[in-house]
Amino acid sequence: QVTLRESGPALVKPTQTLTLTCSFSGFSLKTSPMCMSWVRQPPGKALEWLALIDWDDDTYYNPSLKTRLTISKDTSKNQVVLTVTNMEPVDTGTYFCARTHYLGLGTPKFDYWGQGALVTVSS
Amino acid sequence: SYVLTQPPSLSVAPGKTATITCGGDNIGSKSVHWYQQKPGQAPVLVIYYDRDRPWDRPSGIPERFTGSNSGNTATLSISRVAAGDEADYYCQVWDSSSQVVFGGGTKLTVL
Secondary structure: OOEEEEEOOOEEOOOOOEEEEEEEEOOOOOOOOEEEEEEEEOOOOOOEEEEEEEOOOOEEEOOOOHHHEEEEEEOOOOEEEEEEOOOOHHHOEEEEEEEEEOOOOOOOEEEEEOOOEEEEEOO | OOOOEOOOEEEEOOOOOEEEEEEOOOHHHOOOEEEEEOOOOOOEEEEEOOOOOOOEOOOOOOOOEEEEEEOOEEEEEEOOOOHHHOEEEEEEEEEOOOEEEEOOOEEEEEO
């Protein structure tokens, strides 16, 4: 059974760095085609992809946020971590981690999602 | 950057077919996936396109959900629409610049 769970602070202040952890079970990130992604959703708005890390530690980022994002994984702990620097109120939203299938061709697909973590940026 | 355009909303009577479009430049050359998201819940993959398994559905997704893609428009069709299909639907592709792109989402209302 595949499960994913996001954890991290519910409230951060402007300019602070957000660190979110996705803890997962039921699969391994050690072999192709398993990857992990982060997706966020501002209240009442559309999904926005943030980052992807593959089984070989290759990383991909949303170009508009690339300078602020870092994704990493610890396969021994079955965890993936996302950091977002210099948080602003517009970064408020629900942050999802999603298991990702990507073979290097075609389109990565997100077949399992965590429940999401609501992060509010406010002083 | 690559842009996917979806109609913001669509209303369909129960039992009819909902057709949700996703427009993009030459999207017919890309693999497109579709997600359903109900209020307060995480998105769910409902149909996906892989070269080896075109327009496949994850376990538990009914055959009423079908997809197509040609030219500049990809389409998600939901036949025999029921109240339980009311949700936001998002299309998704992988851009040539190595990034995931989502459409803006379509809110499906069952009348």
